[in-house]
Amino acid sequence: MFETVLKCTKCGKEYSLASGIYKCEKCGAPLDVQYDYDSIRDLIEDNDSWFREPPRVWKYWMFYPVSNLRKIVSLNEGGTRLYRMKNLEKKLGFGKLYVKNEGENPTGAFKDRGSSVEITKALEFHAKKVVVASTGNMAASVSAYGSKAGLEVTIVVPEGTPIGKLVQAVVYGAKIKIHGSTYDESLAESERMAREEGYYLTGNYHYRVEGQKSTGFEIFDQLRFDSPDWIVVPIGAGTHLRAIWKAAKEFYELGLIEKLPKIAGAQIEGYDAIVRAWKERKPITPIKEKKPTVASAIAVKAPVDGENVIKAIDESEGYLGAVTNEETMEAGMMLGKEGLFVEPSSATALALAKTMREEGIIDKDESVVIVATGHGLKDIKTWESFIKL
Numbered sequence: 001m002f003e004t005v006l007k008c009t010k011c012g013k014e015y016s017l018a019s020g021i022y023k024c025e026k027c028g029a030p031l032d033v034q035y036d037y038d039s040i041r042d043l044i045e046d047n048d049s050w051f052r053e054p055p056r057v058w059k060y061w062m063f064y065p066v067s068n069l070r071k072i073v074s075l076n077e078g079g080t081r082l083y084r085m086k087n088l089e090k091k092l093g094f095g096k097l098y099v100k101n102e103g104e105n106p107t108g109a110f111k112d113r114g115s116s117v118e119i120t121k122a123l124e125f126h127a128k129k130v131v132v133a134s135t136g137n138m139a140a141s142v143s144a145y146g147s148k149a150g151l152e153v154t155i156v157v158p159e160g161t162p163i164g165k166l167v168q169a170v171v172y173g174a175k176i177k178i179h180g181s182t183y184d185e186s187l188a189e190s191e192r193m194a195r196e197e198g199y200y201l202t203g204n205y206h207y208r209v210e211g212q213k214s215t216g217f218e219i220f221d222q223l224r225f226d227s228p229d230w231i232v233v234p235i236g237a238g239t240h241l242r243a244i245w246k247a248a249k250e251f252y253e254l255g256l257i258e259k260l261p262k263i264a265g266a267q268i269e270g271y272d273a274i275v276r277a278w279k280e281r282k283p284i285t286p287i288k289e290k291k292p293t294v295a296s297a298i299a300v301k302a303p304v305d306g307e308n309v310i311k312a313i314d315e316s317e318g319y320l321g322a323v324t325n326e327e328t329m330e331a332g333m334m335l336g337k338e339g340l341f342v343e344p345s346s347a348t349a350l351a352l353a354k355t356m357r358e359e360g361i362i363d364k365d366e367s368v369v370i371v372a373t374g375h376g377l378k379d380i381k382t383w384e385s386f387i388k389l
């Protein structure tokens, strides 16, 4: 409603919102939705009851590029709890430690926030069928929301993808198309289907970013419109971290929070392309080999929003680090003792925060929010192989 144009995150070229493109036609970088923030400010300032509404994805509808609120596709996503971890904060020496538990979303992962906005946009573009290249949480989430909206959903996966990873998407009604031997080949096929066969392309693109901002909005809202000192996020493609930083800047710009958080991003060992590029101040070089990992949900070789992650880290004076498989599983066990069962990829954020505290990057008085992106039942195989009875 208050969106204005699409702008390239790299070269700055602007495009009309009606253009229906997925990335910059000039340089290939991801796009970003721009807004008229003065109008959003006017709307919120005149609306006292808005501040008292419980946090949910669509509470922040004015920050999404959606034209008709009666046509949104929702499964009651968001509104996930922010838990104070008193035992853990004492044990690890944090000022305050919270976990945003994204496993409480309808399909068990943070992706539902983005899918709700993305599938709503698909309907606005009169789509009949959607496609996504994914073998995990994204596939499940797009399938649930696409089917709910009455759309045909096709998931493109590379050969050899274990059936276990696709079960949830199939139950939600998706068709599976096997194409290529790597994720990159599946992704290219999904983009071809969008170009040539009339599919609406879903995945890590700009409309998903807009929905994912709600993780950030809710954290600030749940802290009574205050910002923690740090927000620590696992990085796969980097889209979620980018979105949370955008949310922080938007709330700050509108005077809804008085300070900006520092953002930290966790990658898993073997898939640390962004961390390396950031530390060495060099361009991101995609990972070539496949390595064994406990964090398959974030084991991304060529992160599409890598450069936007580095920009967010630099702007927020934050931090990037890679954690080991062992540190990740140990962090997952620590969360378990606080009553939270998360998928291993989620635990990378706590593993990184623990290291940052030990190294003094996070000060003893600082408040930290960990974003736990998915439910432990999402990746039960990895947990099975770790636990010895």
Ligand SMILES: [Zn+2]
Residues within 6 Å of the ligand: 008, 009, 010, 011, 012, 013, 024, 025, 026, 027, 028, 029
């Ligand atoms: Zn560009």
